Amino acid sequence: MSDETAERHGSGKGVPRHIAIVMDGNGRWARARLMPRQAGHRAGAEAVRRVVEAAGQMGVEVLTLFAFSSENWARPQEEVSVLMELFVRTLEKESIRLHEHNVRIRMIGERTRLSSRLREQIEAAEALTADNTGMTLVIAASFGGRWDIVQATRRIAADARDGRLDPEALQEQDVASYLSLNGLPDADLLIRTGGEKRISNFLLWHLAYAELHFVDTLWPDFGAEDLRDAVDVFAGRERRFGRTGDQVGRFGRA
Ligand code: IPE
Numbered sequence: 001m002s003d004e005t006a007e008r009h010g011s012g013k014g015v016p017r018h019i020a021i022v023m024d025g026n027g028r029w030a031r032a033r034l035m036p037r038q039a040g041h042r043a044g045a046e047a048v049r050r051v052v053e054a055a056g057q058m059g060v061e062v063l064t065l066f067a068f069s070s071e072n073w074a075r076p077q078e079e080v081s082v083l084m085e086l087f088v089r090t091l092e093k094e095s096i097r098l099h100e101h102n103v104r105i106r107m108i109g110e111r112t113r114l115s116s117r118l119r120e121q122i123e124a125a126e127a128l129t130a131d132n133t134g135m136t137l138v139i140a141a142s143f144g145g146r147w148d149i150v151q152a153t154r155r156i157a158a159d160a161r162d163g164r165l166d167p168e169a170l171q172e173q174d175v176a177s178y179l180s181l182n183g184l185p186d187a188d189l190l191i192r193t194g195g196e197k198r199i200s201n202f203l204l205w206h207l208a209y210a211e212l213h214f215v216d217t218l219w220p221d222f223g224a225e226d227l228r229d230a231v232d233v234f235a236g237r238e239r240r241f242g243r244t245g246d247q248v249g250r251f252g253r254a
């Protein structure tokens with residue numbers, strides 16, 4: 001790391017407020033080692049631990065991790081069960097430690113599809129860490145960007161029907177307040193590991209102006225140094241938000 005980079009990381013300058021990660025490549029990591037896919041998911045959980053710690057140290061405000069998509073329910077039942085069991089055990093093991101590190105845990109996704117045991121585990125972790133003031137760790141499980149928009153639209157329509165909302169007066173920030181990430185800033189940086197260059201129905205609204213960073217590294221191999229590299233790339237991008245380069249100049253940089 002260059003001195004300048006170290007300084008940036010140390011001061012929090014140039015560090016994205018909100019990093020969202022599509023943690024992809026567990027299965028291929030396992031296959032390359034002639035191991036079952038579940039071994040890849042277990043190794044992936046270790047990578048989560050490393051990356052959460054590194055993000056916290058860098059001063060990231062919000063870290064959103066895509067753990068299980070609406071579409072992942074279509075995987076073989078056995079793999080789904082392994083993943084759910086891994087979530088339960090990881091939450092059980094990690095909540096206390098995250099709480100000690102002042103991390104606030106929040107889960108987004110269709111909870112009714114999760115087992116009651118996992119739901120209780122999530123509620124307990126959220127309640128335990130609700131008043132923490134450090135990084136917010138958002139776990140997206142049984143989550144889809146379209147599902148989020150549909151659940152928001154249902155509630156918006158119901159509020160309009162019941163006279164709690166004037167449809168004509170609806171603004172962008174009002175719509176955002178119905179979405180699962182209500183109250184949190186938009187994603188500044190999206191990282192996807194595993195080589196695919198797609199969003200796979202992750203955050204749709206909140207990625208509107210995110211910088212995209214795709215790496216071939218498989219998720220279980222991703223670590224603190226890779227996160228720092230991604231943040232360096234981000235810091236070198238010029239974010240223009242529709243303006244011209246002259247308008248934003250160097251002050252428009254991340
Ligand atoms: C990401 O790894 C984890 C989940 C989607 C739950 P994959 O399981 O998709 O791994 P690959 O893409 O098959 O390698």
Ligand code: IPE
Nearest residue numbers: 022023024066067068069200
């Ligand atoms: C995206 O990975 C979802 C998660 C990482 C949780 P997938 O492996 O499911 O994505 P696709 O299906 O290849 O696009």
Ligand code: MG
Nearest residue numbers: 024025026194
């Ligand atoms: Mg995949």
